[in-house]
Amino acid sequence: MNAMRRTYLTLSEEDKDYLKTLSKKRTIQAQIVDRAKILLYKSDGMTFNAIAEKLAISSATVRLCVSKYYEGGIEKALFDTQRPGRPSEITDDAKAWIINLACQRPVELGYAQELWTLNALHKHIQKHAEEAGYPRLTTITKPYIQKFLKEQDIKPFKIRYYCEKRDQDFESKMHEVLLVYKQIEMQFDENGTLIVPDDYKLTITVSYDEKPGIQAISNTAPDLRPTTENGEVYRDAEYKRLGTLSLLAGIDLLTGEAIPLVSETHKSSDFIEFLKIRDKKYPLQDTIRIILDNHSAHTSKETQRFLDTMPKGRFKFVFTPKHGSWLNMIESFFSKMTKQMLRGIRVKTKQELEERIYQYFEEVNREPVVYHWKYKMDEIEKKKCCTELWMPFSAH
Known part of the structure; x- marks a missing residue:
């Protein structure tokens, strides 16, 4: 009984939260609500008589509730022992x-x-x-x-994205792309110099993809440039949309040259135009091998008719598997371009956007970067999720 003479109960924060929840509920017995309040008031240091007066109950009821708490804790103080189906803890x-x-x-x-x-x-x-x-x-x-x-390490409030392997031939297609990268590596000597065969016939490999929907956005008011007082660029929150452009681009993996074609669309005709540009670029005896995805423009009848007009073996397509864009080195270039040039860009016309895209490629090609795949074949095949392999290549 000595414990009952204490002026307060020591309750944990979790116990207090539990009791506060009970004290506010209207769907449980009134006596349980009163008992929860008794324990809360006692934890605040109120006397038995003060609690009894506040709740309009007898002081004996208050004393009994507190006594049961010291005997068996909150559950014993709140619920009668004969109450059926009331477990003492969460099972x-x-x-x-x-x-x-x-x-x-x-x-x-x-x-x-x-x-x-x-x-x-x-x-x-x-x-x-x-x-x-x-x-x-x-x-x-x-x-x-x-x-x-x-x-339990369960986070039902969050989403984490990954790429599902929906291509039944994912492994074989991935292997084919990686084999191409291995062959490219073998075209250079130990000093990084391209080995030119005696017959001068080279296999040119181009990593290709499209970047559609590049928005031409103009300001409604001029930007305020940084000053000694305000070190940031200040920009009016309002803007005007001028339309979009598509970028068809490739990287020559032997030279590092970035190859652009800006268009209003990215249809078969645009892709064919890109192929024509490449055809004019390289000697006729070379094979132009292109790493690309399975976009309909790349496999259309129109594209196939164009390829049929080319000398046999002039173009060779190596397709990445579905949801395997991370296998294509051009993705690294697009990511770099977005960070360096497209982020926050403002133009007055779509024509200006096109000109600035071409200007960016000119600047990049002044010091071309040769990209090399950095994962070994056996290492890449152990990976299961493409998010772990985002941009797995290096530039030298």
Whole structure:
């Protein structure tokens, strides 16, 4: 009884959150609400008589509740021992039910949202716990759910993207692309000098792709350049859209030359125009090998008719597998171009955007960079997710 004479109860923050939740509920017995309030008031140092007067109950009831707390904790103080089906703690089955809910899509449970929020998951658990056979969870707190999911390393509130391998021939196509990179490596000597065969017949390899939808955006007011007082560029939040352009581009993997073609579209006719530019660039005895994806423009009848007019073996296509764009070295160039030149770009006309894109390529080609694949064949095949392999090549 000595413990009962203390002026306060020492409760953990989790216990306080639990009791506060109970004290505000209107769907449980009134005596349980009163008992929760008794423990909270006692933790604040209120006397038995003050608590009894505040709740309009007898001081004996207050004393009994506190006594049961010291005997068996919160559960014993709140709930009568004869109360059926009231477990003293959250069971493993109840925890498994929480995990199952957290791993489901809310839309499949009748909600409009795609991802859970902590608040929505908490409400769903409290609402359906009784019918699921876990009445203890009707009073579960949000901090407990947050802590529990963190312990289980479950994050139903976040999305992490990856690339699904939907190509049945993914491995074989990947192997073919990597073999091309290996062959390119063999075309250089130990000093990095290109080895020219005696017959002067070379296999030129071009890493190719399109970058459609490059937006031409103009300002509605001139930018304010940095000053000693304001060190940043200040720009009016309003802007005007002038349309879009498509960039068809390749990298000569032997020389590092970046090859651009800016167009209004990226149809078969545009792709054919790019091939014609390459055909004029290289000697007739060379083979032009192009690494590219399976875009319809690359495999269309129109493109095939053009290829049929070329000398046999002039062009050879090596297709990357679906969702395997990371295997194509041009992706590194596009990423670099976006960061260096396209980010935040403003122009007065679409023509200016086109001119600046060509200017960028001219600047790059003044000091061309030869790209080399840096993963070995056996290393790349051990990788399972393309997000782990983003831009796995180096420039020298």
